[in-house]
Amino acid sequence: MKYLYYPGCSLEGTAREYDISTRAFMAAMGAELTEIEGWTCCGASAAEAVSELLTLVLPARNLALAEGMTPPGRDILVPCSACYLNLRRVEEKTRGSHDLKDRINEALAVEGLVYHGGTRTRHLLDVVSRDLGAAAVARRVVRPLTGIRVAPYYGCQCLRPYAVFDDPEAPRSMEPLIAATGADLHPWTMGSKCCGASHMNTKMEVGLKLVGAILEAAQGADAVVTVCPMCQINLEAYQRQVARQTGVAGTMTILYLPQLLGLAMGLSPEALRLDLNLAVTGGFLEKFRQTATAA
Amino acid sequence: MALAEDTAIDLSSMPEAASALADIRAMVQPCIQCGTCTGSCPNEFAMDLTPRHMWRLVLLGRTEDVLASRTFSLCSACYMCTLRCPRGLPLTEAIGRLKQLAARRHLSHLRSGDLFYRNFIASVRRHGRVREMEFMGLYFAQMMNPWLPLRYADMGMRLMRRGKVTLQLPSRGGGGLNRLFEKVAEMENRS
Numbered sequence A: 001m002k003y004l005y006y007p008g009c010s011l012e013g014t015a016r017e018y019d020i021s022t023r024a025f026m027a028a029m030g031a032e033l034t035e036i037e038g039w040t041c042c043g044a045s046a047a048e049a050v051s052e053l054l055t056l057v058l059p060a061r062n063l064a065l066a067e068g069m070t071p072p073g074r075d076i077l078v079p080c081s082a083c084y085l086n087l088r089r090v091e092e093k094t095r096g097s098h099d100l101k102d103r104i105n106e107a108l109a110v111e112g113l114v115y116h117g118g119t120r121t122r123h124l125l126d127v128v129s130r131d132l133g134a135a136a137v138a139r140r141v142v143r144p145l146t147g148i149r150v151a152p153y154y155g156c157q158c159l160r161p162y163a164v165f166d167d168p169e170a171p172r173s174m175e176p177l178i179a180a181t182g183a184d185l186h187p188w189t190m191g192s193k194c195c196g197a198s199h200m201n202t203k204m205e206v207g208l209k210l211v212g213a214i215l216e217a218a219q220g221a222d223a224v225v226t227v228c229p230m231c232q233i234n235l236e237a238y239q240r241q242v243a244r245q246t247g248v249a250g251t252m253t254i255l256y257l258p259q260l261l262g263l264a265m266g267l268s269p270e271a272l273r274l275d276l277n278l279a280v281t282g283g284f285l286e287k288f289r290q291t292a293t294a295a
Numbered sequence B: 001m002a003l004a005e006d007t008a009i010d011l012s013s014m015p016e017a018a019s020a021l022a023d024i025r026a027m028v029q030p031c032i033q034c035g036t037c038t039g040s041c042p043n044e045f046a047m048d049l050t051p052r053h054m055w056r057l058v059l060l061g062r063t064e065d066v067l068a069s070r071t072f073s074l075c076s077a078c079y080m081c082t083l084r085c086p087r088g089l090p091l092t093e094a095i096g097r098l099k100q101l102a103a104r105r106h107l108s109h110l111r112s113g114d115l116f117y118r119n120f121i122a123s124v125r126r127h128g129r130v131r132e133m134e135f136m137g138l139y140f141a142q143m144m145n146p147w148l149p150l151r152y153a154d155m156g157m158r159l160m161r162r163g164k165v166t167l168q169l170p171s172r173g174g175g176g177l178n179r180l181f182e183k184v185a186e187m188e189n190r191s
């Protein structure tokens, strides 16, 4: 399987391990990624607060670049939920509106680009759960994560507003994948609750409340698994402040989905760059070590 | 942060606000005031107006009350209200429009969010991609709020140790997006 790849800005900075582990996992699954040449920022959550047209033109620039890549016809794989929604929104909105496409193309003309509307943007979780599938992951598992309990955290923007691959309120697409690794599922209802997104930068007290509730419900799990760099950093970077506010002490391991799947498939913690994560506990690593002797 | 003071907005100084709000009103016109949006919102606990109440004021054309509230700026775009609204209204998008309206006015009680977004976008404009350290630095400097960075010092140190943020990053991506930004501004001013 071949995909175009849009990493997005976070995956070059605070979420480098998401980029590295996504590439390593996809390669191990036999899928081929080609980075979109000359890609630029999709506008994140900031463009929407500043300008409506910019919210569409910034992602559309990347879609136009994707259309220029050869061979044509490959889906665009996006690991970041915010980037995914921004790119996908342009596809959804221009499908019914030639006027909008013309407006976008008027702006893109200064860059010598045209967006025709022929792209298909897919979230990483969509591709892993539906194109690759849990069975294909299970076939490659060499180190079952027996005894490790995992809470799947989906967040918002890979599920809503466009319900493409999962139930937008009660998502379950990660469950067969977790089962494939041999890990246990931490049953909870917080998987699709909001982490506060950029509140941590602008309204930290509010963000801490939302993150606190998620971390509290995760107690009893050995790790929370995410599919978005914004969710990941919100859950991993402020655990001390959350502990001070809620009294829920202790660190919780927060991993990206391809890191968890990769570990079970025999990729090393070094190759998956677990050293770059901000919250991986000694307890988790010890349990992971024990899976080697069990296997 | 001076959140409370200076929130009274003089409408005579913002002539286009009323018409922009009229567009937003059209988006939520079919609202039946059922309150599903309020019950779905994870940030409702911190809002001064509930989402349902805010939409009511939008429908009544009470621009000044809507813009003086913190409600729309507390939306984290989780899309739960958009998903559940029984009238299928594009609520998260309508809130985006309110944020844009406020950003154009630089409302002082929303200053921290506004500066954050503007610095972020300025970084994109210069480099094509976000250079996280640069825009955070600008943001803190402009806030002139010396205790604010301290909340992030712990995270900043951990990011730095892992080489995730550096003080100088090489220029990457498509270079700057100045022309594209200028074109978009020109088109928006025209309409």
Ligand code: SF4
Pocket (backbone or CB within 6 Å): B028, B030, B031, B032, B033, B034, B035, B036, B037, B038, B051, B052, B055, B084, B085, B086, B087, B088, B089, B091
């Ligand atoms: S959920 Fe929709 S119809 Fe109900 S109050 Fe909110 S905006 Fe109005």
Ligand code: SF4
Pocket (backbone or CB within 6 Å): B037, B040, B041, B042, B043, B044, B051, B074, B075, B076, B077, B078, B079, B080, B081, B082, B091, B092, B095
């Ligand atoms: S999209 Fe915004 S207003 Fe709607 S429920 Fe989510 S946070 Fe609340």
